[in-house]
Amino acid sequence: MSVDLFLPAFQTIMTGFQLTLVITLAAFVLGQVLALPLALARNAQSPWLRRPAATYTFAVRGSPLLVQLFLVYYGLGQIEAIRDSIFWPILRSAVYCSILTIGLNSAAYMAELLAGALRQLPPGQVEAGQALGLGRFALLVRVVLPQVYRSVLPAIGNEIILVMKGSTLASAVTVMEMTGAARTFVTRTYAPFETFLIAGAIYLLLGALFGKVFGLLERRVAIPGR
Amino acid sequence: MSFLALENVTKNYGDHEVIKGVSFTAEKGEFVVFVGPSGCGKSTLLRMIAGLEDITGGDVQIDGKVVTHVEPALRQVAMVFQSYALYPHMSVFDNMAFGLTMVKTPKDEIRRRVNEAARILQIEPLLDRKPRQLSGGQRQRVAIGRAIVRNPKLFLFDEPLSNLDAELRTQMRVEIARLHRSLGVTMVYVTHDQIEAMTLADRIVVLRGGIVEQVGTPTELYDRPANIFVAGFIGSPKMNFLATEVASVAPGALTLRHPAFAGGTLTLDRDTSGLAPGAAVTVGLRPEHLHMDGPATLSLTVDFCENLGGATQIYARPDGGETITAVAPGRPELAAGSPVGFRVAPEHIYLFDAQGKAIAAPR
Known part of the structure; x- marks a missing residue:
């Protein structure tokens, strides 16, 4: 050694740090934004909403992220309609493809967590809101979501770390984030142990930082009492 | 005109009919209690009044207006839930103010109403706390407070005391009665506890299997139950029932046969129309109406006794018959296996026909 x-x-690895951070945060935000409507659809009474959402989460959670990344990055370019669409400038970019794929993957996992938390909410909470005159949107924003997000906050903290670890796969589609930068350094120096030891330490510190931030957030919104 | 009226209300879940044409009325300021065993439809009925449950058929009227298809919020009713349904992420103040905040009530008005409700319910020191920092009784008060601040026309209570311990339940029962007296608002209260029903109600609606068995004041239901079900449901300990048969019928007099009766038979001055020798008649006897003094109506053998402190619960039976419960004041010395006689005043002997309907009600 x-x-x-x-x-x-x-x-060398730090040259990819900014990209790792961008992919992680962007994919995480995308995942969170998509997870809520997916979770609501997952619990909807209408099978037209419920079944597609269930199929989506089943397919995404049941297949490897790397396969999904290859399908999006290499597969979508095979479809002429996509190449001719306004989305092509985004979808031809490996970074955007990585953000999109990791975000969609995260959304599936988060949707299941949120759907479970929504099911755990006592029905009396919603009924009390209805009796108090709240509409669906007000009920969701003022009663349901504050409780649901409090209960899944530890899982959200976990999810951002999983997204960060997922971002390492972006190097497989030519993205020079930290893992990509580490791999190029290894090809030059033939020192995989030293290189990935450093990369691992940086990821560990970044994960610890995310954990700390969400730990503080949990304490901040914690409900006092039993 | 009635303040609250249910007209032939029905509720189906698919093919399953859970409310079967219920009709009843409540006057302004009245305290009405729905009582019945689990699954009889009392909570469903309450939720239909609140608008939280769709009505399959019939109508609900509140204050002269048909509200059958009106949103819960527009019915001017307030509901107190069994689970309290407080919002854990809000303080007590915010929980109580929540309904008012959502309809853009001015802040000063909200503060005034919440403080007034908190004063009535003696929860002023708790306004800054979160529900998880409160005891069961305090949570229940907050849930009631949240209903009070809305100044509703109608209060609905869905088994509000069932999660509390016995002592607190008694205390809260008194509080609710006091609240009703001070607010003078119509209240509909659901419970399966007939002691709650007897102590709180102006009128009781006894439900079974989605139908109304009897409506009346607590005294009416206790003294003149319409059928065996009501007789057995109202009163604690439960009424004793003896399956007897008519031995003979004379004008205005009826003789019944059962091994529990002293001498094997019992003759009563009753209207005997529709009764013939051999007909099945169920005799109902309340435990508190069985006295150990005077000439014995019943001749039994002591099974065992329970010392309740100020009274004794005696379990006795005739030869080969079912157990009869009696409540005697003090602590009578009775050994298991010893004979015991009970006197029952004729007006406290209830009779029911083969269909369970009350017959020849005590005069």
């Missing part, structure tokens, strides 16, 4: 390689490895 060559200690001399630690600093250059660190410097």
Whole structure:
């Protein structure tokens, strides 16, 4: 093991840090935004909403993220209608494809968590709101979501770390985030151990940071009492 | 004109009819209690009044207006739930103010109403706390407070005390009665606890299997039950029932045969129309109406006794018959296996026909 390689490895890997952060945060936000409507559809009374949502979460959670990434990045370009569409400038970019795929993947997992939390909410809470004169939207925003998100906050903190780890797969479709940068450094130096030791440490610190942020957030919104 | 009226209300879940043509009225300021065993439809009926449950057939009127298809919020009713249904992420103040906040009530008015309700319910020191920091009784008060601040025309209570312990239940029962007296608003209250029903109600609606068995004041239901079900449901301990048969019928007099009767038969001055020798008649006897003094109506053998402190619950039976419960004041010395006689005043002997309908009601 060559200690001399630690600093250059660190410097090279850090060139991809910003991209890792962008992919992680963008995919996480996308996942959260899509998860709620998916969760609501998952619990809807109408089978026209419920079944497609269930099929989506089943398919996404049941297949590997790397396969999904390849399908989106390499597969969508095979479809002429997509190449001719306004979305092509986005979908031809490996970074955007990574954000989209990881975000869609995260949404499926989060949707199931939210759907479960929605089912756990006592029906009396909604009925009390109805009796107090709240419409559906007001009920959702003022009564349901504050409780649901409090209960799934630990899982959301977990999810951002999973998304960060998922972002490492972006290197498989030419994205030079931290793992991509580490791989190029390895091809130059033939020092995989030193390189990935540094990369792992950076990911660990980043994960710890996310954990800390969500830990503080949990304490901030915690409901006092038994 | 009645303040609350249900007209032939029905409710179906698919092919299953759970409410079977219920009709009843409540006057302004009246305290009405729906009582009945689990699954009899009392909570469903209450939820239909609130608008939380669709009505399959019939109509609901509140204050002269048909509200059958009106949104819950527009019915001017307030409901107190069994689970309290408080919002854990809001303070007590915000929970109570929530309904008013949503209809853009001015802040000063909200504060005034919440503080007034908190004063009535003695929860002023709790306004800054979250529901999880409260005891069961305090949570129930907050749930009632949330209903009070809306100044509803009608209060609906869905088994509000069933999650509380016995002592607190008694205390809250008194509080609710006091609240009704001070507010003077019509209240409809659901319970399966007939003691709650007897102590709180101006009128009781006894339900079974989605139909109304009897409506009346607590005294009417206790003294003149319409059938065996009501007789057995109202009163604690439960009424004793003896399956007897008519031995003989004379004008205005009826003789019944059962091994529990002293001498094997019992003759009563009753209207005997429609009764013939051999007909099945069920005799109902309330435990508190069985006295150990005077000439014995019943001749039994002691099974065992329960010392309740100020009274004794005696379980006794005739030869080969079903157990009869009696409540005697004090602590009579009775050994298991010893004979015991009970006197029952004729007016406290209830009779029911083969269909369970009350016959020849005590005069």
